Structures are given as C-alpha cells and as structure tokens.
Amino acid sequence: MxxxxxxxxxxxxxxxxxxxxxxxxxxxxxxxxxxxxxxxxxxxxxxxxxxxxxxxxxxxxxxxxxxxxxxxxxxxxxxxxxxxGVTQDWPVVIVGIGNLGHALANYSGFRSRGFRVVALLDADPDRHEEVVAGLDVRSFEDLESIVADNAVSIGVIATPAVAAQSVADRMVAAGITSILNFAPTVLSVPDGVDVRKVDLSIELQILAYHEQRKSVAPGAEVVS
Amino acid sequence: MxxxxxxxxxxxxxxxxxxxxxxxxxxxxxxxxxxxxxxxxxxxxxxxxxxxxxxxxxxxxxxxxxxxxxxxxxxxxxxxxxxxGVTQDWPVVIVGIGNLGHALANYSGFRSRGFRVVALLDADPDRHEEVVAGLDVRSFEDLESIVADNAVSIGVIATPAVAAQSVADRMVAAGITSILNFAPTVLSVPDGVDVRKVDLSIELQILAYHEQRKSVAPGAEVVS
DNA sequence: AGGAGTTTGTGAACGGGAGAACAAAACGAG
DNA sequence: CTCGTTTTGTTCTCCCGTTCACAAACTCCT
Missing domain, CATH: 1.10.10.10 (Winged helix-like DNA-binding domain superfamily/Winged helix DNA-binding domain)
Known part of the structure; x- marks a missing residue:
C-alpha cells in the first residue's frame, strides 16, 4: 500500500x-x-x-x-x-603510504569491486621516489588537483594518528565527501561527510574482553 | 536494588x-x-x-x-x-605475512595496549627467511607448539581468502579461542570461539552506497 | 552552616533491528 | 485443471540500544 x-x-x-x-x-x-x-x-x-x-x-x-x-x-x-553502487567506477585516493598504506595500495579486493586507486600521497618527501602498486607516491600537496581532476569523492587515511585530522580537513576542503579512516583517532567532519573507522587495536581489545570473561567464569555457559 | x-x-x-x-x-x-x-x-x-x-x-x-x-x-x-583486560599481557600470533601481515606486525598500537606478537607464521617457505618487526617468519606447521608454549588465545588471520578457513580450523584445534579475521571470507567456528571480522572492501562499499545516494538525491535531506 | 551551582547515575520512553511465523505465489505431478 | 510442495515476501512481536530528563550527591561560596 x-x-x-x-x-x-x-x-x-x-x-x-x-x-x-x-x-x-x-x-x-x-x-x-x-x-x-x-x-x-x-x-x-x-x-x-x-x-x-x-x-x-x-x-x-x-x-x-x-x-x-x-x-x-x-x-x-x-x-x-x-x-x-559498485557497478560504477569509484576513484579513491590513499594518504599515508606506510606499512598499512602499502598493504591497501596492493589490495586486490578494491579494484575487483569497482574501486580504482588513482593516487598515493604521503607527506614525507623521502617516499616520493617510491613506486607502489604501479603508482608513484606523490606529495600530499597535490591532493586538491588530484581530487578535482579525477572527480574523487572517497579518501582513505592511513597516516599516523596525529596527522589524521588535518588530512581529513584538507580532504573535505578539496571536495571529498566519504572517508575511510585507519588512524586511531576520532575525526570531526562537517555534516554531509561520511566517515567510517577501521581500528585494529579496538578489535583486539574487544576480543580480549571476551577472552578474559571466558577464563574468569569458565563454567558460566558451558557445562563442564 | x-x-x-x-x-x-x-x-x-x-x-x-x-x-x-x-x-x-x-x-x-x-x-x-x-x-x-x-x-x-x-x-x-x-x-x-x-x-x-x-x-x-x-x-x-x-x-x-x-x-x-x-x-x-x-x-x-x-x-x-x-x-x-588490557592490564594483562595477551600473546598473539599472526598468520599470513603478506602486505597486510607486515603492516600488522609493525603496528605499534598492539604492543602499547597489552598485545604481544609472539610469532609470525606463513605457509610459503620463501618467506621463512625474512625477519619482520624483529621476529622470524616461521612455518605454519609450528602453530600448535607456539600456541601451547606461549599460552596463546588470540590469533590473527591475514591470509588470502581461500586459506582462511583451514587456518581458522587449525587455530581452533590448537586451542585458540579468539580470532581476528582480515580475510574476506565468512569463517565458521565452533561455539565458544569468538571471531571478529575486519573487511576493507566492505567498508568502502558501504561508503559507496551512501555516496551514490548523495549524488542521486542531493536535495532529499538538505533544503536547497 | 546553609544554599546555590554542577555533574553524575539511572529510571523511563522511544526507535530500530532480529527472529518467528504465516500468507501469497510459483512450479510440477497426476 | 487441480492439488500438493516449495520458497519467497511480509507481518508481528520481542529485545537491545539510544536518548531524555531528573533526582541524588558533591563542592564552593557566603
């Protein structure tokens, strides 16, 4: 009805x-x-x-x-x-090419699902000579032009925690409206911008909590 | 009361x-x-x-x-x-030392929160000569002895999807009761074993969904 | 000592999601 | 063509989580 x-x-x-x-x-x-x-x-x-x-x-x-x-x-x-929406092509930029950024750049699961990494950015000039997953690591200063030229709306943050908020601010100012954040920080962004957080140590801590309960009260759920 | x-x-x-x-x-x-x-x-x-x-x-x-x-x-x-439970020390094993496994092994956020990586395992013998984050990459065959010797209850799976279920089975058989799974697969484990999943491409797809809605109906929520 | 101002802890209302259960619809056999 | 079987789509109920709102409790000032 x-x-x-x-x-x-x-x-x-x-x-x-x-x-x-x-x-x-x-x-x-x-x-x-x-x-x-x-x-x-x-x-x-x-x-x-x-x-x-x-x-x-x-x-x-x-x-x-x-x-x-x-x-x-x-x-x-x-x-x-x-x-x-994965029938269309989603250009993505990754900022912070450390260990995790490397792994993300090489992750095949992105491309096979419609996500295309168009640029890898890092603030450290020493990394700008590297080539990762077939892409040059470029300066973070190039963010705005890359976002504009490629119509990028999704950004991935894989920087250390201290840099994450400023990177997010620059991303939002450049026109990015969806952020996937791997840095262990709470990001504050304006309305209309979506942020999803992946926090490795939080997941382990949740497991640890339940693990602790198991050993403290082993007979609570399972009959010995 | x-x-x-x-x-x-x-x-x-x-x-x-x-x-x-x-x-x-x-x-x-x-x-x-x-x-x-x-x-x-x-x-x-x-x-x-x-x-x-x-x-x-x-x-x-x-x-x-x-x-x-x-x-x-x-x-x-x-x-x-x-x-x-992070006041105590939690030994952890990581299986699958590819790009992501490297990143996890080097992640400082683990150690600082009570998690201690005691072993890195990989099925590929070519990787067994490597030293990552100060630890030898060892054979997956050593899983059982490592788990027993170090009282490991938490395992991290960073293998390709096809290997994940068999790795999980071996982990459970070895006595591990909490698993953090980065492989893009649904794991089936017996009752009493906790599994948490971190799936990078799923997070991006969720962002893509909302991103698509934004462009399709830009005036749906925000009054122009 | 007493009152004004703060801030916590919690009871109660509210909304959304999970699961059971069933009606509606399609297919196949006779 | 009709009946039985299978499986979807949906309704209804329950439960968990969020939020509001307020009483209890503590500090500070006079």
Whole structure:
C-alpha cells in the first residue's frame, strides 16, 4: 500500500546496507562455482546469516526472487551491485603510504569491486621516489588537483594518528565527501561527510574482553 | 536494588564493550596532555559520543565518578583497562605475512595496549627467511607448539581468502579461542570461539552506497 | 552552616533491528 | 485443471540500544 518508487527503493536500514556487500561476495562465489539459482537458505548459509534476515534484507531492494524457486544468482548479484553502487567506477585516493598504506595500495579486493586507486600521497618527501602498486607516491600537496581532476569523492587515511585530522580537513576542503579512516583517532567532519573507522587495536581489545570473561567464569555457559 | 557483584559488574552490553576502547584511548590522550580530571561532557566530546551515552556506559562498570566534579582521568583509565583486560599481557600470533601481515606486525598500537606478537607464521617457505618487526617468519606447521608454549588465545588471520578457513580450523584445534579475521571470507567456528571480522572492501562499499545516494538525491535531506 | 551551582547515575520512553511465523505465489505431478 | 510442495515476501512481536530528563550527591561560596 505504501507508494514505493519501483526503480530505487528508499531508506534501506543501515544494518542491511552493511550486509549487502557480504551477500554480494557470497553470490560472486556461488556464480564462480557454477551455481545459477539458489534459495534464501543456501545463500544465507554462505553469507553466514539467518535466512529470515536475508529475505528481509533483500525485500528492501525489491522482489527479485521467485517463490517456490529461489533467486537467480547472476540477476540478484547485479541488482545488489547496482544498489550499492559498485557497478560504477569509484576513484579513491590513499594518504599515508606506510606499512598499512602499502598493504591497501596492493589490495586486490578494491579494484575487483569497482574501486580504482588513482593516487598515493604521503607527506614525507623521502617516499616520493617510491613506486607502489604501479603508482608513484606523490606529495600530499597535490591532493586538491588530484581530487578535482579525477572527480574523487572517497579518501582513505592511513597516516599516523596525529596527522589524521588535518588530512581529513584538507580532504573535505578539496571536495571529498566519504572517508575511510585507519588512524586511531576520532575525526570531526562537517555534516554531509561520511566517515567510517577501521581500528585494529579496538578489535583486539574487544576480543580480549571476551577472552578474559571466558577464563574468569569458565563454567558460566558451558557445562563442564 | 539489584544485588550487583561490586568487584566485577556482570553482562556489559556488547555495544558498550565496543566503545570502552575508545574511551580508554581518549583518557590516555587526556592524561598525556596533563588533564587530571574531566567531566562526562569533555570525555564524550573527545571520544566522539553523546555524554548521556558515555555516562550510561560507564555506569555498567560501577560508580567511578564524583557528582559535581567529574572523573579522575587516571583512575577511570585504569578501571576501564582492567575491565577490558588490557592490564594483562595477551600473546598473539599472526598468520599470513603478506602486505597486510607486515603492516600488522609493525603496528605499534598492539604492543602499547597489552598485545604481544609472539610469532609470525606463513605457509610459503620463501618467506621463512625474512625477519619482520624483529621476529622470524616461521612455518605454519609450528602453530600448535607456539600456541601451547606461549599460552596463546588470540590469533590473527591475514591470509588470502581461500586459506582462511583451514587456518581458522587449525587455530581452533590448537586451542585458540579468539580470532581476528582480515580475510574476506565468512569463517565458521565452533561455539565458544569468538571471531571478529575486519573487511576493507566492505567498508568502502558501504561508503559507496551512501555516496551514490548523495549524488542521486542531493536535495532529499538538505533544503536547497 | 546553609544554599546555590554542577555533574553524575539511572529510571523511563522511544526507535530500530532480529527472529518467528504465516500468507501469497510459483512450479510440477497426476 | 487441480492439488500438493516449495520458497519467497511480509507481518508481528520481542529485545537491545539510544536518548531524555531528573533526582541524588558533591563542592564552593557566603
């Protein structure tokens, strides 16, 4: 009864958006193994989620399945890719070419999903002679021109923590509106700019918390 | 009125656990800048959260503040560190010493928070001659003995996706009960084993989704 | 000592997401 | 063509997490 725009469903829940890339990867795996059709149960198992949750997630995109049959793998894969936006090409700049920046520049998972690293920038002049993943490491001063010339809207920060906020400020001023931050700092950015944070030590600390609980109360959940 | 064990509060919500490391980092920063006392408002601003949420989070640990005054930075920092478990030493093994494994091995944020990398393992014999971050890269076959000798309970997987599940299986069999997975795969592990996933391309895809929405409907939220 | 001003800790309302359960729809057999 | 089977799409309920709002408690000033 709700009037929904057929070509592009509105307001997909954030939790669902975070899972769509997982479904996309699972579908790609199924397609590579020759599967042409799958049920929500199979796909959910591959993606590591509940089948009811999967179906509800997919229902936000539209009705792309066939009752009694399941989903066409290739068709659903394309629909999810289109919804996320990875059918188009996303130019990306990486700032901070230390150990982590190297790893990110060489990560094949970016290019295969529509992300194209157009430039590697570092503030240290000693690094400007290096060539990483087929790209020259350039001066951070070139940020504005690179962003403008390549219509870059996504920036990756892999600098030390102290530099991260100023890099973010320059990125925002240059026109970047989405930032993936690997530096262990809280970034403050204006409204309209999205920031996602990946913090390696926080993940370990969360594991440590649960690990500690396991050893303190070993019989709390598991009957010995 | 609820009878709460005073020394160690029970069942801290998962969302709170995920934020405690952020508070810990913020407190460390405040301590280094010479601040001895702070209000929930200040700390919340530093940590990038709402002050009400911060107070509720801290209330799960106990009453470590003083009304009308605020929190003692050093005291609160210690209490949170103890609750998370980073006052003790956590031995960690890293498997897969490619670009990302290098970056992780060299990441200083681990050691400074109680995590000690005790071994770097790789299946490729060509890498066994390398020394990374002061540690020999050893054979993956040594996993079991290393885990046993060092009482390792946390493992980090930085291998390609195809190897991740078998590495995880070996880790679990060797006695590891917490896994931080950087490989782009869904791991299946038995109950009692915690897995946290860090997926670089998923983060970018989430950003791409929102970025796409911005350009498609620029006036949807912001009044022009 | 008493009152004004601050700041914490928490009870209560609110919103969103997860999971169960079921109706609707497609297919195939007879 | 009809009935049974399979699987999707959706509704409903419950639970977790967030936020508001306020009482309790502490300090400082007079």
């Amino acid at each position: 709700t009037a929904r725009t057929p070509d592009s469903a509105r307001d997909i829940p954030e939790a669902t958006v975070a899972r769509l890339p997982v479904y996309l990867r699972a579908l790609t795996g199924l397609a590579e193994s020759g599967t042409t059709t799958c049920s929500s149960e199979e796909l959910a198992a591959t993606a590591g989620v509940n089948s009811a949750k999967l179906r509800k997630d997919l229902s936000y995109l539209g009705s792309y399945g066939t009752r009694g049959v399941g989903y066409d793998v290739e068709y659903l894969r394309y629909q999810i890719a289109r919804e996320i | 609820t009878a709460r064990t005073p020394d160690s509060a029970r069942d801290i919500p998962e969302a709170t656990v995920a934020r405690l490391p952020v508070y810990l980092r913020a407190l460390t920063g405040l301590a280094e800048s010479g601040t001895t006392t702070c209000s929930s408002e200040e700390l919340a601003a530093t940590a990038g959260v709402n002050s009400a949420k911060l107070r509720k989070d801290l209330s799960y640990l106990g009453s470590y503040g003083t009304r009308g005054v605020g929190y003692d930075v050093e005291y609160l920092r210690y209490q949170i560190a103890r609750e998370i």
